[in-house]
Amino acid sequence: MTGISAIRSALSSASASQQAIFALACAERTAIVFNRLAAPASMAVYKAVLDVAWDAVKTGTRIATERRQSLASLPEATIDDSHRRKFYATLAMGVLEHALDVMDTSGTQEAADLACCQSLDLYSCFDAIVQGTPSTIVDPANPPPSGPLELAEIAEQIEILRALTIGSEVGAAFCDQLRERAKSASQILDSAITTLFKGRN
Amino acid sequence: MELGKGNVAENGDIVVPGKGGKPGRTYPASAVARVETRDGQTAWRRTPHTPISISKPTAQSPATSSQESPRDVRSDATVPKGREAPRGPIAPRVPNATNTPLTPQAADVPEGGFATLENGSRVAFGPGAVSENGDIVVPGKGGKPGRTIPASKIVRVETPDGRHSWRRPPKGNTGGSPSSMATIAPDAGPIPSTKAAKPSRVQSRQEQREAARARIAAAETELRRLNAGLSQNADIRNNGLTGQPPNSRVAVDQYPSDVAAAHRSENPNGYSDDNLGTVDGGDDYNPTKKAIRGESEGGGDTPKDNFPELRSDPVVSVPRAALPSGSFEEAAALQSRAKALHDTRGAKQGTTSVMGVQNRLTGERQTWVAIDSDQLTIPRRWQGQLLPHERFIGGPGHAEQKILSNLGDEWYVVSGGTSVNICKETCMPLLQQHGLQLGGPLFKTSTSRNTGYRMFWGLK
Numbered sequence: 001m002t003g004i005s006a007i008r009s010a011l012s013s014a015s016a017s018q019q020a021i022f023a024l025a026c027a028e029r030t031a032i033v034f035n036r037l038a039a040p041a042s043m044a045v046y047k048a049v050l051d052v053a054w055d056a057v058k059t060g061t062r063i064a065t066e067r068r069q070s071l072a073s074l075p076e077a078t079i080d081d082s083h084r085r086k087f088y089a090t091l092a093m094g095v096l097e098h099a100l101d102v103m104d105t106s107g108t109q110e111a112a113d114l115a116c117c118q119s120l121d122l123y124s125c126f127d128a129i130v131q132g133t134p135s136t137i138v139d140p141a142n143p144p145p146s147g148p149l150e151l152a153e154i155a156e157q158i159e160i161l162r163a164l165t166i167g168s169e170v171g172a173a174f175c176d177q178l179r180e181r182a183k184s185a186s187q188i189l190d191s192a193i194t195t196l197f198k199g200r201n
Numbered sequence: 202m203e204l205g206k207g208n209v210a211e212n213g214d215i216v217v218p219g220k221g222g223k224p225g226r227t228y229p230a231s232a233v234a235r236v237e238t239r240d241g242q243t244a245w246r247r248t249p250h251t252p253i254s255i256s257k258p259t260a261q262s263p264a265t266s267s268q269e270s271p272r273d274v275r276s277d278a279t280v281p282k283g284r285e286a287p288r289g290p291i292a293p294r295v296p297n298a299t300n301t302p303l304t305p306q307a308a309d310v311p312e313g314g315f316a317t318l319e320n321g322s323r324v325a326f327g328p329g330a331v332s333e334n335g336d337i338v339v340p341g342k343g344g345k346p347g348r349t350i351p352a353s354k355i356v357r358v359e360t361p362d363g364r365h366s367w368r369r370p371p372k373g374n375t376g377g378s379p380s381s382m383a384t385i386a387p388d389a390g391p392i393p394s395t396k397a398a399k400p401s402r403v404q405s406r407q408e409q410r411e412a413a414r415a416r417i418a419a420a421e422t423e424l425r426r427l428n429a430g431l432s433q434n435a436d437i438r439n440n441g442l443t444g445q446p447p448n449s450r451v452a453v454d455q456y457p458s459d460v461a462a463a464h465r466s467e468n469p470n471g472y473s474d475d476n477l478g479t480v481d482g483g484d485d486y487n488p489t490k491k492a493i494r495g496e497s498e499g500g501g502d503t504p505k506d507n508f509p510e511l512r513s514d515p516v517v518s519v520p521r522a523a524l525p526s527g528s529f530e531e532a533a534a535l536q537s538r539a540k541a542l543h544d545t546r547g548a549k550q551g552t553t554s555v556m557g558v559q560n561r562l563t564g565e566r567q568t569w570v571a572i573d574s575d576q577l578t579i580p581r582r583w584q585g586q587l588l589p590h591e592r593f594i595g596g597p598g599h600a601e602q603k604i605l606s607n608l609g610d611e612w613y614v615v616s617g618g619t620s621v622n623i624c625k626e627t628c629m630p631l632l633q634q635h636g637l638q639l640g641g642p643l644f645k646t647s648t649s650r651n652t653g654y655r656m657f658w659g660l661k
Contacts, residue, residue, distance in 0.1 A: 004581055080550045080621065081650070082573035082599060087550075091574065094549045114547040117581035124576040128596065133577055135596025135603040137569070140587040144577055144595075 003146075003154035007116055010161040016108045018164045020057050021175060023099035023115035025160050027053070028182035029153065030119050032190045033092040033126075034076070037085050042074045050096065054179055056103060058172040068100060088125070095119050116157060123153040126192050149192060156185045304335020304352040305367050310360055315643075316350065317357040323643065324350065331358070361529070361642060527616030527658030529641060531557060535568070536618025536641070536656050542570060543620035546582050554600035556617030558608065566615075567592055569607070571600040601628040605635055616658040622651040632657050 011019060027050065034046050049063075049071050056063050071077065071093065079090045095118045101111035127147025138144060146154065160178060164170065208216055219225035305316070313327040316337050330337050335352030359366035535555045543553035552573045559566050568591045572580065577595035579587065587593065594603050601619065608614065614635055622644055623629055629639060629652055641656030 004584065078550065078647075080552065080573075081624070082551070082575070082597075083627070087573075090550045091548075094547075097549060098547065114582070118547065120581050121574060121576055121578075124578045125574045128575040128577045133596060135594055135598060135606055136577055137607050138577065138579060138593040138595050140579055140583075140591065140593060141589075143579055146578060150578065 003151075003158065004117075004120070007154070007157050007161060008113065010158070010165060011109060011112055011116065014112075014161065014165060016102075017057065017060070017170060018161075019108045019112040020099070020102045021164060021170060021178060022157070022160055023102040023112045024050075024053055024057060025178055025182040026115045026119040026157065027096040027099040028179055029156065029186040029189070030092040030095045030122050032186040033122060033193065034089045034096075036190070036193045037092075038074075038076050038089040039086075042076050042089075045070050045074055046093070046096070049100075053096075053100060053103065054175060058175045063100060063103060068097075068104075071097065071100075088122070091118070091122050091125070095122065119157070120150055120153055123147075123189060124150040126189060126196075129196060130192050149189060152185070152188050156182075302367065303369075305331050305337070305355060305358040306335075307331035307333070309367060310358060312361065314358060314360045316355050317359075318350065318354050319356055325643070526660055527557070527614075527637070529656070529658060531616040532618050532641060532656035532658045534618075535616055536620075538568070539570075539618050539620045539655075542583065542586070543572075545586060546572070546580050548572075551621075552600040553620040554604060554617065555619075556601075556604050557615045558604075558612045559615050560611050561613060562611060566590065567612075569594050569604045571595075571604045573598075573600045599624065599627050602631055605631050608635075614659060616656075618656045621655065622646045623654050623657070624651050626650060636660055 011022065014022065031046065031050060035043050038046065049067050052063055052067050055061075074093070076086055076089045076093055079087050081087060095115050098111050098115035098118060102108045102115065105111060124147060127149045130149070131147065136144075160182075163178065204215065204217075215228040217226045217228070307329070310326075310331055311328060313325070313330060316324045316326060318324065324337070324339065326337050326339055330339065332338055332349075335355070337350040337352075337355065337358075339348050339350065341347035355369065357366055357368045535557055539553045539555040542555065543551075546553065554571050556569050557566065558569050568588070570587065570591055571594040574580075575595075575597045579593045579595075583593070594607055596603050598606065601617070601623065604617075605614070614632075614637055617632075617637070618641075623632070623639060632639065636659050637657040638660050639652060639654040639657045641654060643653035644655055646653050
């Protein structure tokens with residue numbers, strides 16, 4: 001079973017709360033892109049929404065609509081030009097929005113799958129940027145292998161799902177542990193971004 | 202790039218003076234493909250034989266002299282008053298006005314279409330909206346009252362695919378023959394002379410379309426130049442649209458873990474567009490963006506009101522005369538596919554572009570799909586979703602841009618569509634350079650950087 005198949009299989013048997021934690025962990029691992037590329041004022045809003053979301057999964061409460069609106073009102077929410085660096089912050093924001101969807105909607109598995117896939121796509125995006133590969137025609141029957149960043153994200157998603165499903169109870173302390181683990185895991189992406197964007201400062 | 206007075210030398214070379222301590226540059230006339238005035242009305246363009254005029258319509262005979270360089274066309278500020286822009290051998294033409302009914306005919310737009318009003322605005326209408334007297338009745342929606350557009354205010358009506366149109370006859374024409382929609386035909390009569398008057402936006406668009414069609418017809422006699430077009434395409438493939446060799450960025454197999462911590466201490470607030478650098482010492486990590494910046498140096502922005510129909514005449518760098526043309530119907534189907542794939546991806550922003558391409562040698566048809574993320578891997582949500590004839594184009598650039606940059610010598614685009622509006626700065630000019638015309642329904646756009654179009658197809 002390939003990585004993505006294993007993830008989807010595990011997600012399908014996970015509970016709604018486990019899917020929400022999984023999706024939030026994906027958002028936490030891609031938040032570094034937003035933190036590095038978005039405007040400082042937007043970063044504060046983004047972090048506040050992430051904090052509220054983690055609190056919500058720990059307490060089983062809903063997220064206030066205003067929080068989602070604050071996210072949607074950020075300038076990074078509407079960037080559609082991939083020639084701008086902030087476009088990648090927009091992609092990262094998409095992962096968080098899907099994670100919030102998991103907590104807000106009944107279609108949790110679909111939203112969790114979107115968070116999973118967009119997180120993998122974002123890591124793959126930075127694989128391509130780091131490697132500097134020019135645009136290429138890809139035959140779906142013979143796809144290229146995943147890069148090191150995407151492979152690391154696949155491994156991390158599998159590990160999070162394993163940790164979620166083998167434990168009997170998901171408490172607040174466990175959520176905190178998973179969040180810290182996600183932050184640590186995102187350092188590989190942070191390193192890539194730093195390597196790419198080092199320069200004048 | 203934007204030119205000022207005196208930038209065009211007598212031999213046609215473009216001389217751009219240096220500024221800010223940077224040396225000036227000279228672009229030889231042989232490297233200049235097109236020159237136009239700021240208002241876009243007058244252009245010199247390199248053609249197999251002669252330049253053409255898309256300028257003010259005239260009843261005079263076209264000039265017969267050939268022109269090898271753009272020396273006669275300068276910025277609008279430098280075209281001397283009283284001096285006419287060069288006229289090429291291809292005169293703009295319009296349908297025979299004497300056969301055109303005085304008002305729009307309902308039977309000719311059974312599916313609805315678009316009406317262009319005297320003030321230049323464009324109104325979409327549905328089936329049955331054209332009344333017997335030619336007025337167009339637009340029903341209200343969203344609580345807003347409907348309105349009736351009198352026939353006297355309507356200067357043009359066209360079908361959604363833009364292929365058939367009624368245009369208000371010139372004053373004095375009392376014909377009103379039973380002839381219905383005037384199909385645009387290259388053998389129709391000449392446009393009435395309005396030598397001193399600037400052509401209206403509608404006229405200008407129509408004339409440009411006519412000129413483009415006539416120009417493509419002329420290209421049919423130049424099939425032997427096909428190889429030249431192919432070699433130009435090969436240049437794009439070899440050098441990339443960016444003008445930079447591939448792999449110019451540093452490949453990193455292992456990412457140093459200590460760099461991040463060190464850098465965070467230097468930049469606690471993260472990065473912004475202004476303080477980001479690159480690995481190769483430039484000011485941007487994205488080579489495509491560099492190219493765009495280079496093109497924009499000294500140039501102005503695309504005018505906000507510069508709707509693509511004003512520039513819809515394709516610059517046929519690759520002669521398409523021997524190639525099948527695309528169609529509105531195919532473009533619509535591909536646009537639907539682009540939208541469906543984009544929705545499947547669940548992306549809140551970004552673009553998915555789908556183009557039908559054909560191999561020049563084997564005739565094989567494929568559908569190429571791209572998104573505007575740099576990833577080389579097929580989006581995870583599309584795994585198992587792409588059809589056997591579909592290919593994913595990965596890598597940097599806008600979605601349309603990266604498809605076009607992979608055509609090489611073998612492939613050309615027949616038709617295509619995008620999930621969101623096509624941008625003016627990068628993709629619209631590239632599509633036009635490949636002989637593709639933007640068209641179809643106009644979508645709302647939230648930014649002046651985008652056109653209202655999501656479809657395009659090749660002209661014959």
